[in-house]
Amino acid sequence: MAKIFKFMPNESVGAKANVQAFIARCRKDLDVLAPEIEWDSNFWRGEVGFTKAGVNARKVEAESLLDQDIISFAKAYVTYQKAHNPCVRATARRIMAIRCIEPALLKVKNVADISLVDPVVLDQAAAVARECYPATAYQASSELNRLVGFLLEHKLVERGFYWRCAIPVSSKIGRLDRAGKKASQDKLPPEHVLHYMAEMFSNNPQSSADKYVVSLFALLMCAPSRISEVHDLPSDCLHYEKDQSGSEKLGLRFYSAKGFGPTIKWVSTAFKDVAVTAVERIKELTDEGRRAAKWYEEHMDKFYRHAACPLVHEDALLTPVQICDALGIEYAGFAGQARKVLKNSSSPIRAFLEGNSISLDEVTLAVLNKYAHSRLPKGFPWKNEKKQLKWSDSLFCMRVNELHHQRGVSPIIVWGPGSSSISSALSITSGVREMQTVWDRSGYKNPDGSRVSLTTHQVRHFLNTTAQRGDLGQFDIARWSGRANVSQNNTYNHMSDDEYQEKIGSFQALKALAGPLEKITANSPVTLADLGAIGDVMAHVTEFGFCVHDYSMLPCQKHRDCLNCTEQVCVKGDEAKVARLKLQREAIFLQLAQAEHALAEGYYGADRWTVHQKQTLDRADQLIALLQSDDIAPGAIVRLRCDQEFSPLKRELAAKSSQSKLSESVGGETHYSLGESHGKTPD
Incomplete structure (x- = not known):
C-alpha cells in the first residue's frame, strides 16, 4: 500500500520555511508515483509535464518549463494531491492551478515564490486561466480555489485572506446556434467510422495490438464507460441474470470512475454476443499475463518458469544466451549478440545489475527473480486496491511489449495498458513521430480521403444520445453511464431539434392538443375553441357530439332537442357517436310511423308532430351522411344549419x-x- 501523510505546518516558522518543509517531505516520504518516474525529471511519463500554460506538456526545453522557483513546489503539490485523491486525471488537473499562478507571480511579484500569493496575484491568475484555457477555464477556476484553500490551510502563504474565483462554464456548452450545434454533433462518432470498426471486429484481427483495440472498442460500445473503467474490469466481468419473464440478460461488472461506485452495466440484446466475443478474445490475449501475476503472488522466492525459461536450478550460473531466454530478450540466435544486447546502455537489466554490483557472469535465476520483482507494477499484487482488483484477476493483465509491433514480448514483466494505449491507436496524435492508427493499418479512410481519427469519449456520447433517443429514463441513463449526478446527462445528449420535434409529435398527451378527434381518442377535455366556437371553457358532451351553448348566459332553449339545434357540433371520425346517431334514427323512424298513424286516425296535434319527426329524421340522415362521407377528413367539425330554428x-x-x-x-x-x-x- 502506498505511503501517505498529512502535512502539519509549523506555526513558529514563516511560510517560506513551511513551503520548503512540505517539498522535502513529499519528495522523501510519498511513493505514489510509478517506479520509473524520477523526481528531478520535468516530464513524468503517464502523469504530467511541468511546463508553462499553453505549452505542449511533452516539450521539456528550458524556455517551456515552469520557473525554477515554483517547479519544486509544483511537483510536491501534484504528488501530495495524487496521494490523497488518486483519481485517474487528478495530476493533470492539479497542475492547471500552478500554471496559472506562475505567470501571475512573475508579473505581480517578479518572482515565482508560492508563499507570496495574495488576492492581487490570484486575480491575475484568473485572467491567465481565461486566456490560456478558454474552453475549460471553469476547471482552472476550480483548481485555483482548491490551491488557495490548500495554501491557507497549511500556512504556506505569508498572510491569510479570502479569495474566490468563479469563472462560469463556457458559453459554448449548450449553445443552440449553428456553431454550437456543429460542436455538439462533432462529439458523436461518424457513422462510417462505426461501420469500419464493426467490419474489423467481424474480421477478427490477428495482431495483438489490433485485437486489443477492436475488442476494447466493442466493450465500449456495450455500455457507456471510460477507458479507466474498462481497463479495471475483472476477468470474470460477465454477469448473467434472468429477468422477471425468465429471459437471460447479460451485464458487465464495473466500478464507476465518476462517483457511482460498483455497478452492473447491462448490455443490450443486440450486443450480447459482441460482449461475450470481445471478452473471450481479450482473455486469450492476456492469459499469460495473469498466469505470471499469479505466480508472483504465490512464489515470491522463485523465478517464473515460463515456456522458454532454461531448465536449471535457481542458483545455477547462467550464460548470456540463457539470460536472454529467461528474460525473453531477442538476440538473433548468436551467443556474442546475446552478451552485446545485455551490455547495451539502455538495457534495464544492465542498470539493475550495476545498481546491485552484480556482474554478467554472476547472474542466476534467483538474481533474475529479484530483477523481475523490482519491475512489478506499483502496489502489486493489487492493480486497484480500492476496487479490490488484483493483477491476477484483471481482464487486462498483460506483459511488457504485449502490444508492441516490433519488440518481443517480455514473458516475466507484468504490465497493463493505459489510456494512451487505446487513444494513440484510434486518433491521430501530434508529435515528432507520426504513429500509425488501427485505421491506417487496415486501410480505412474518410470519404474525403483524409485519415480517420476517433476518441473513445465519442463512443460514450454516442451511447448516451442513443439512450435519450430510446426514451430511457434519466436516472437509468446516469446509472448505465456510471455517474452519480443525473444533471450531467445533458452534457452527453446531442439529439437534434428535428429529433425532439419528432419525439414530441409522438406523445399521445401532446397529440391530443392537435384537434378534437385526438382529444376524444385520448379522453381529454374538448374546449369551445376546439369546436370553432368562442371561449376556452369545456364543451358539454351530448349523445351525438358536443354542445357549444354558453350556459352562463341562459339555460338550454331546445329542451335537449340536440338534433334540431344549431349549437350541436359533431366531429368526423368519432365512430361511437355515429353508432348512437344510427340508433336514434331508427327510433325517430318508429316515432314518425306512429305519428303518421295518429294523423290518419285524426288525433289532434298529430300533424305538427309528424312534421317535427320528418324534420328530425331528415337532419339525422344528413348528419350520418356527412360523418360517413369519404370527402370529409377525419377530425373535421360538422355543424348543420337550420333556418327555421326558433x-x-x-x-x-x-x-x-x-x-x-x-x-x-x-x-x-x-x-x-x-x-x-x-x-x-x-x-
Missing part, C-alpha cells in the same frame, strides 16, 4: 330590426312635417 336571440334580433325600421319610418314623417311648418320642401 331562438330567443333570433327573436331579439328580429325585434330590434323591426323597431329600427319603425323608427326610420316615424323619423321620416316627422322630418317632413317639420319641413312643412317652416315652409320648406322636404328632400
Whole structure:
C-alpha cells in the first residue's frame, strides 16, 4: 500500500520555511508515483509535464518549463494531491492551478515564490486561466480555489485572506446556434467510422495490438464507460441474470470512475454476443499475463518458469544466451549478440545489475527473480486496491511489449495498458513521430480521403444520445453511464431539434392538443375553441357530439332537442357517436310511423308532430351522411344549419330590426312635417 501523510505546518516558522518543509517531505516520504518516474525529471511519463500554460506538456526545453522557483513546489503539490485523491486525471488537473499562478507571480511579484500569493496575484491568475484555457477555464477556476484553500490551510502563504474565483462554464456548452450545434454533433462518432470498426471486429484481427483495440472498442460500445473503467474490469466481468419473464440478460461488472461506485452495466440484446466475443478474445490475449501475476503472488522466492525459461536450478550460473531466454530478450540466435544486447546502455537489466554490483557472469535465476520483482507494477499484487482488483484477476493483465509491433514480448514483466494505449491507436496524435492508427493499418479512410481519427469519449456520447433517443429514463441513463449526478446527462445528449420535434409529435398527451378527434381518442377535455366556437371553457358532451351553448348566459332553449339545434357540433371520425346517431334514427323512424298513424286516425296535434319527426329524421340522415362521407377528413367539425330554428336571440334580433325600421319610418314623417311648418320642401 502506498505511503501517505498529512502535512502539519509549523506555526513558529514563516511560510517560506513551511513551503520548503512540505517539498522535502513529499519528495522523501510519498511513493505514489510509478517506479520509473524520477523526481528531478520535468516530464513524468503517464502523469504530467511541468511546463508553462499553453505549452505542449511533452516539450521539456528550458524556455517551456515552469520557473525554477515554483517547479519544486509544483511537483510536491501534484504528488501530495495524487496521494490523497488518486483519481485517474487528478495530476493533470492539479497542475492547471500552478500554471496559472506562475505567470501571475512573475508579473505581480517578479518572482515565482508560492508563499507570496495574495488576492492581487490570484486575480491575475484568473485572467491567465481565461486566456490560456478558454474552453475549460471553469476547471482552472476550480483548481485555483482548491490551491488557495490548500495554501491557507497549511500556512504556506505569508498572510491569510479570502479569495474566490468563479469563472462560469463556457458559453459554448449548450449553445443552440449553428456553431454550437456543429460542436455538439462533432462529439458523436461518424457513422462510417462505426461501420469500419464493426467490419474489423467481424474480421477478427490477428495482431495483438489490433485485437486489443477492436475488442476494447466493442466493450465500449456495450455500455457507456471510460477507458479507466474498462481497463479495471475483472476477468470474470460477465454477469448473467434472468429477468422477471425468465429471459437471460447479460451485464458487465464495473466500478464507476465518476462517483457511482460498483455497478452492473447491462448490455443490450443486440450486443450480447459482441460482449461475450470481445471478452473471450481479450482473455486469450492476456492469459499469460495473469498466469505470471499469479505466480508472483504465490512464489515470491522463485523465478517464473515460463515456456522458454532454461531448465536449471535457481542458483545455477547462467550464460548470456540463457539470460536472454529467461528474460525473453531477442538476440538473433548468436551467443556474442546475446552478451552485446545485455551490455547495451539502455538495457534495464544492465542498470539493475550495476545498481546491485552484480556482474554478467554472476547472474542466476534467483538474481533474475529479484530483477523481475523490482519491475512489478506499483502496489502489486493489487492493480486497484480500492476496487479490490488484483493483477491476477484483471481482464487486462498483460506483459511488457504485449502490444508492441516490433519488440518481443517480455514473458516475466507484468504490465497493463493505459489510456494512451487505446487513444494513440484510434486518433491521430501530434508529435515528432507520426504513429500509425488501427485505421491506417487496415486501410480505412474518410470519404474525403483524409485519415480517420476517433476518441473513445465519442463512443460514450454516442451511447448516451442513443439512450435519450430510446426514451430511457434519466436516472437509468446516469446509472448505465456510471455517474452519480443525473444533471450531467445533458452534457452527453446531442439529439437534434428535428429529433425532439419528432419525439414530441409522438406523445399521445401532446397529440391530443392537435384537434378534437385526438382529444376524444385520448379522453381529454374538448374546449369551445376546439369546436370553432368562442371561449376556452369545456364543451358539454351530448349523445351525438358536443354542445357549444354558453350556459352562463341562459339555460338550454331546445329542451335537449340536440338534433334540431344549431349549437350541436359533431366531429368526423368519432365512430361511437355515429353508432348512437344510427340508433336514434331508427327510433325517430318508429316515432314518425306512429305519428303518421295518429294523423290518419285524426288525433289532434298529430300533424305538427309528424312534421317535427320528418324534420328530425331528415337532419339525422344528413348528419350520418356527412360523418360517413369519404370527402370529409377525419377530425373535421360538422355543424348543420337550420333556418327555421326558433331562438330567443333570433327573436331579439328580429325585434330590434323591426323597431329600427319603425323608427326610420316615424323619423321620416316627422322630418317632413317639420319641413312643412317652416315652409320648406322636404328632400
